[in-house]
Structures are given as C-alpha cells and as structure tokens.
Amino acid sequence: QVQLVESGGGLVQPGGSLRLSCAASGLFYSTYVMGWYRQAPGQQRELVATITNSGRTNYADSVKGRFNISRDNAKNTAYLQMNSLKPEDTAVYYCKIAWPTAEYWGQGTQVTVSS
Numbered sequence: 001q002v003q004l005v006e007s008g009g010g011l012v013q014p015g016g017s018l019r020l021s022c023a024a025s026g027l028f029y030s031t032y033v034m035g036w037y038r039q040a041p042g043q044q045r046e047l048v049a050t051i052t053n054s055g056r057t058n059y060a061d062s063v064k065g066r067f068n069i070s071r072d073n074a075k076n077t078a079y080l081q082m083n084s085l086k087p088e089d090t091a092v093y094y095c096k097i098a099w100p101t102a103e104y105w106g107q108g109t110q111v112t113v114s115s
Contacts, residue, residue: 004104006109014086014113030053031098036078040088093109094107
C-alpha cells in the first residue's frame with residue numbers, strides 16, 4: 001500500500017536550482033528516516049542526504065552547502081532543494097523512506113545539469 005510519488009526533476013543549466021519532492025502515502029506510522037540517493041551513468045547508487053523523524057540531517061560531502069533536505073511530517077513528504085548545480089550532479093535521483101527493519105524506494109527521477 002505504501003507508495004512514493006516523486007516530482008521536480010528535469011533539465012537545468014549549471015548554477016541553476018531544482019527542488020525535488022517525495023510524497024509518501026499509505027503510511028500508518030511516521031518514517032524514521034527519509035532520504036535521497038542518486039545514481040549517475042556507470043556509477044553505483046550513492047547517498048545524497050537523509051533526514052530523521054527528529055529533523056537530524058546528513059549530507060554527502062559533495063553536496064554540503066549546496067543541497068538542503070527537509071520534510072513535512074504532516075504530509076509525509078521529503079524535499080531536496082538543490083542549488084548551484086554542477087554537471088556532475090547529473091543522475092537519477094531516488095527517494096527512500098525507512099524504518100529500522102523496512103524500506104521503500106521511489107521510481108527515480110532524472111536530473112540533468114547541462115549547458
């Protein structure tokens with residue numbers, strides 16, 4: 001019953017901004033952690049940012065100072081504000097929600113940073 005609906009991906013020029021959204025539905029309990037991961041062509045999927053139910057955040061070194069993760073607990077929605085985008089940020093971005101013993105993944109949304 002749990003579903004994740006992602007939105008906000010697209011094509012943007014270097015230095016531009018995008019905001020990704022991930023809305024979780026069908027939940028009976030609040031998530032312990034919500035996060036964003038990405039996978040670039042030829043690369044392994046990597047962590048971008050996570051946020052706990054208490055608001056504690058964690059970021060990959062490559063995005064610190066440029067990306068910001070937030071969540072709306074009432075809506076079970078996570079956001080990823082991406083600023084100062086670089087071509088190397090190009091990847092498929094995946095939303096994840098998790099508890100200590102379970103996790104769900106979104107379908108992924110393409111982010112392309114190019115001139």
